[in-house]
Amino acid sequence: MSDLAANPALERRASGRGLLIAGAALVAVAGALVPFWTTGAPFLLMLASQAVIAAILALSLDLLTGNTGLLSFGHAAWFGFGAYVAGLLAKLVTPEMLIVVPTTVIAACLVAAVTGAVLVRQIGKTFAILTLALSQIMFALVFVASDITGGEDGLQGVPVMTVLGQPVVQAQTWYWLLYGVLLAALAASLHIRRSPLGRAWLSIRENAERARFIGIDVNGLKLLAFVMSAGLGALAGALLALFNGAASPDLLSWFESGKILMFVVLGGVGTLVGPVLGGIVFTFAEHYVSSLTSAWLIYFGGLFILIVIVAPGGIFGVLGHAWRRMQGQGR
Amino acid sequence: MILKVEGLSKSFGGLKAVNDARFAVAEASIHSIIGPNGAGKTTLFNLITGAIPPDSGTATFDNVDITRWTPDRLARAGLARTFQRTSIFKELPVDENVALAIRAREGISRAVWQSRGDAQMVAAEARDILARVGLDSRANAKAGDLAHGFQRALDIAIGLALKPRLILMDEPLAGMSRGDRETVASLITMLRDTLGLTVVVVEHDVGMVMRLSDRITVMQHGAVIADAPPDEIRDNAAVRSAYLHGSFAA
Structure with a gap:
């Protein structure tokens, strides 16, 4: 402490950090209170739940793209995979969430480990195109196996999920469950970012060749990021299928993959918190703008271009900039 | 001899980029590889460091055959390299650049949990190396x-x-101002004298090479044409003719 007191700049930074943590805690608590604000508006709570799922999904892509620089055009593959596998497990085996969700995530990780072993050896465009191809294969599989997946009609009649045998029917309970998963996933991701593993990932994003020559297992660590990203993406899909009681092939479409990428870019690639905000903002904006005009995609396309050019750091970049300016004025 | 290169060859299409190269590097010495443009220096370097596989021949490091080893395996075995163009992690802090390498060496790059003691150990060592x-x-x-x-x-x-x-340096002085070259040259000497490291340098700056090196290997058209201490290299007829059009003023 004496060190801090002796250095006013450090002291200010420390108090700024405290303020930031307090602010983040406040936002987190406010998020948990959403069910109380929306008591008279069940639809709004449902939308908020969807937004939370989108946030988990966006975070899962940032684990890959933000950490290692690998750009995926087919991340919906894991979202849809999770939704279908969880939906089918719930329908055919058991609606017990504590069995369905971990099984789904493990299955996604296994598939990702096998496909990723080939994919992560590619870089840049090749990797992006191959991920797109992978998602299209999964999309096609839904139609090939339409006897069990329901094909174009989607997977219907997923039973009400249970937790330790107790059915989860209340919208509030659902929201808190999803929100809890989001906070846990975000906390874990932020922790990993600061760990040796997170730093090693950043070194790969920065300069993969140099990383290899200092003895970092570049492909191994890329694969690890790919698998973790797929696992969390499948978790988001599983939750969505159980929440909606259905899964549709749209979840696997290239349009969905593009949307996930937009969440991440809108929020700020590589910032983890940014993509979470991006997923939430996008989901609400999509709902309200699409109810105003059928040309909403055009506006979103324009917004996307604007962000890439004007604010490449996304929402998080803009917020960070504003925060630093405020800090600067305090001096 | 800490590094032995025996009969390394590599062709690209019809071009023999490196042809039956052989030389040996003594421990705790500065050994330079020089030659005119296109002599095959960088290819040879890449063959030794595992960046590209040779067509034939072997490289042994400390009596272990390291031919076709991957770069990360070589790094863990104690053979490091630097690049012609400076290759660092530009967006990361200076100390983190070094800490990354320390953690890779210690095999804790994948760790998700790190004890406070470990973190402090890594940070302290990074400071030492930077100093x-x-x-x-x-x-x-x-x-x-x-x-x-x-x-x-x-x-x-x-x-x-x-x-x-052993540390291999690909043109460590390239693109440097005169002052920077002196800094880097004294750094290289320090590596040998205080740390007992072996340094293999591929370099264009013949003047600096003559001053720094304990031994020099000269290449031309992919082949080794001379391998001797600087004094003998200076008087070598084959080397003189190879550099006839170059700057061999030193």
């Missing part, structure tokens, strides 16, 4: 913000963090 190359005062700066010569020093510091026994 050796004169960068300790810039430890918190963004690596990309350093001046060119300091970026090169950081590049070497990253190599040192691997505790290598």
Whole structure:
């Protein structure tokens, strides 16, 4: 402490950090209170739940793209995979969430480990195109196996999920469950970012060749990021299928993959918190703008271009900039 | 002899980029590889460091055959390299650049949990290494913000963090101002004299090579045409004719 007191700049930074943590805690608590604000508006709570799922999904892509620089055009593959596998497990085996969700995530990780072993050896465009191809294969599989997946009609009649045998029917309970998963996933991701593993990932994003020559297992660590990203993406899909009681092939479409990428870019690639905000903002904006005009995609396309050019750091970049300016004025 | 190159060859299409190269490097020495443009120096370098596989021949490091080893395996075995263009992690802080290499060496790059003791050990060692190359005062700066010569020093510091026994440098003086070249040259001498490292240098600056090296291998058209201490190289007729059109003033 004496060190801090002796250095006013450090002291200010420390108090700024405290303020930031307090602010983040406040936002987190406010998020948990959403069910109380929306008591008279069940639809709004449902939308908020969807937004939370989108946030988990966006975070899962940032684990890959933000950490290692690998750009995926087919991340919906894991979202849809999770939704279908969880939906089918719930329908055919058991609606017990504590069995369905971990099984789904493990299955996604296994598939990702096998496909990723080939994919992560590619870089840049090749990797992006191959991920797109992978998602299209999964999309096609839904139609090939339409006897069990329901094909174009989607997977219907997923039973009400249970937790330790107790059915989860209340919208509030659902929201808190999803929100809890989001906070846990975000906390874990932020922790990993600061760990040796997170730093090693950043070194790969920065300069993969140099990383290899200092003895970092570049492909191994890329694969690890790919698998973790797929696992969390499948978790988001599983939750969505159980929440909606259905899964549709749209979840696997290239349009969905593009949307996930937009969440991440809108929020700020590589910032983890940014993509979470991006997923939430996008989901609400999509709902309200699409109810105003059928040309909403055009506006979103324009917004996307604007962000890439004007604010490449996304929402998080803009917020960070504003925060630093405020800090600067305090001096 | 810590490094032995025996009959290494590599062709690209019809071009024999490296043809039956052989030489040996003594421990704790500075050994330079020189030659006119296109002599095959960089290809030879890439063959030794595992960047590309040779067509034939072997490289042995400390009596272990390291031919076709991957770069990360070589790094763990104690053979480090620096690049012709400075290769650092520009967006990361200076000390993190070195810490990354320390953690890779210790095999804890995948760790998700790190004890406070470990973190402090890594940070302290990073400071030590940075002090050796004169960068300790810039430890918190963004690596990309350093001046060119300091970026090169950081590049070497990253190599040192691997505790290598042998460090291969691809044109460490390329694109440097005169002052920066002196800095890097004295750094290289320091590596040998105080750390007992073996340094293999591929270099264009013949003058500096003559001053620095304990032994010099000269290449032309992919083949070794001379391999001797600097004094003998200076008087070697084949070398003189190879450099007839070059700057062999030293």
